[in-house]
Amino acid sequence: MDDEELVDAEDNEWFREVQAKTTPAESLKMLRTTFGCTQQALAERAGITKQQVSAMERGKLPIGRKMAHRLADALGTSYRNLFW
Structure with missing residues (x-):
């Protein structure tokens, strides 16, 4: 569609709001399932x-820097x- 403009998701206000509210636990589950x-x-x-x-996906076990790299x-x- 020639009249549509592509927008970088990170420039979108909605994306920034979701990003700010997403926990590492939620991100882990989302990435794993994706x-x-x-x-x-x-x-x-x-x-x-x-x-x-x-436990990490439920937010019961924190995800430290080393574990984040492993995951x-x-x-x-x-x-x-x-x-994020």
């Missing part, structure tokens, strides 16, 4: 237990995607 990965598969790739992945590497993405 990449079609189960909790068990992510746990195996990251060298942790499925229970740990579950992101296991998902094939940047650790920054967990913290």
Whole structure:
């Protein structure tokens, strides 16, 4: 459609609002499901237990910097995607 203009998502106010409200736990679950990965598969790739992945996704276990790197590497993405 020639009359439509592409807009960078990060320049969108709605996106910035959602980004500010999204927790690392929510980001982890969203990334994991987006990449079609189960909790068990992510746990195996990251060298942790499925229970740990579950606890992190529920916000019961904090996601530190080192763990963020492990999880992101296991998902094939940047650790920054967990913290927006």
